[in-house]
């Protein structure tokens with residue numbers, strides 16, 4: 213049995229969810245809100261001492277790290293689609309795009325998100341400007357890579373697309389206009405129409421609505 217510890221508002225969790233949905237695998241979703249101190253303590257003590265999500269459990273195996281989870285799922289289960297292309301070069305390229313997506317898009321989108329959560333007087337405008345600049349450089353690179361391509365590799369959706377798309381979609385909510393990167397915008401349109409991604413977005417919407425209604429109750 214597969215179990216995924218995750219949260220829809222965690223971009224790295226979204227990577228794992230997209231992989232599970234793309235492959236059509238049954239799993240037990242364990243919604244883990246690490247902002248709740250009691251949940252955090254229980255999770256750290258009983259599940260993952262590093263206290264990070266996503267985290268996959270499969271029979272006797274425990275698999276941390278979103279990229280490794282995607283590779284694990286793809287290696288263990290044939291499922292409905294193959295996410296890591298065959299061959300040393302193609303699989304290396306898929307990992308390369310995954311790394312670029314994690315390090316240069318998702319990390320920057322998360323940094324902007326957490327900066328935006330701070331009270332206005334505690335925010336660092338210099339950090340925001342530097343992070344936006346760096347994100348724009350990375351998006352420019354993806355825009356070039358996507359010239360004449362439907363997806364990043366093999367003209368089909370693979371692991372190569374997952375982290376970059378999660379990162380680019382995150383940045384589009386953090387002050388970046390993807391229309392400035394037409395190849396990226398067109399590719400995101402294709403990615404966003406996939407049932408796996410739509411399902412994840414529905415979960416994000418539900419989590420945001422739940423958060424909003426909780427904060428409305430606590431403000432009453």
Ligand SMILES: N[C@@H](CCC(=O)N[C@@H](CS)C(=O)NCC(=O)O)C(=O)O
Nearest residue numbers: 222223224263264265266277278279
């Ligand atoms: N490199 C890890 C990053 C995992 C990560 O940082 N997850 C965030 C959520 S997106 C988290 O667990 N944050 C909780 C914390 O740091 O306390 C991966 O790709 O899975």
